[in-house]
Amino acid sequence: MHLDETMIQVNQLNKSFTNSGYSEQILKDISFNMTRGEIISILGKSGCGKSTLLKILCGFEKPDSGTVILNGDVVERPSRQCVMLFQNYGLMPWRSVLKNVELGLEDTGIPPERRREKAIHYLNLVGLDDKLDLFPHQLSGGMQQRVAIARALVMQPEVILMDEPFAALDTFTRYHLQNEVLRLQQKEKTTIVLVTHDIDEAIYLSDRVLIMHANPGRIHRELNIDLSKPRDRSHEDFQRYRKIIFEEFHLNQPKPSIEYNI
């Protein structure tokens, strides 16, 4: 297995939705490749089609045209090779922490003992092995997202797709979990696609940022982040990337000067 192996090939995806009899193109000519172990961020404003793109990547949604090839096979339906991590954690409130993590291993033929061992191993990695018997409502938001991360990792997927996974968390918890994800990703060599509208998060985590524009959703620019990890958010190189991205979204225009006509 080589690290430069192509893991995902996205070819010319197009997708429209019809709402109230009116068809709207949501994604237009989306193409990109990813190598094994790469982290890319898809950065764009709300409504530009990021979640739709992720759903197509993992086979929950079908494109009108174009293909996604995951590890050599065309994606036609969801598979265990690719798991999704959501903003609202997606935990089952009636299952304990341990049972939530074991969930992904049910129906796999793995014996219950081994399932439990694996779940505990990954809960240990995210620092929650002392919370096995608690229920989701007894945990903070950050802990719940860590359970969701453990549940994704226990399946040992090739690819994890993250849809604004830290958006509901406070800054400190978010920074902490971003570091955890980097640490675990380096250990497991998982390929990650992260959807976010948070510019700092995109620069901090990814090897490459795909900047999407809306109406229709399309990749406007690809930006390689050539900084070694872990990255320093206050370093001038980091600021340089922020500036480039700010310019892409026209966020750094000076305020218009106010003219007083007295």
Ligand SMILES: Nc1ncnc2c1ncn2[C@@H]1O[C@H](COP(=O)(O)OP(=O)(O)O)[C@@H](O)[C@H]1O
């Ligand atoms: N299942 C659907 N049916 C109809 N329209 C949809 C559906 N899913 C998303 N859309 C529309 O597609 C556009 C992009 O949505 P989405 O992919 O969720 O954007 P983002 O994740 O970037 O905020 C929105 O205008 C949304 O209303």
Ligand SMILES: [Mg+2]
């Ligand atoms: Mg979304």
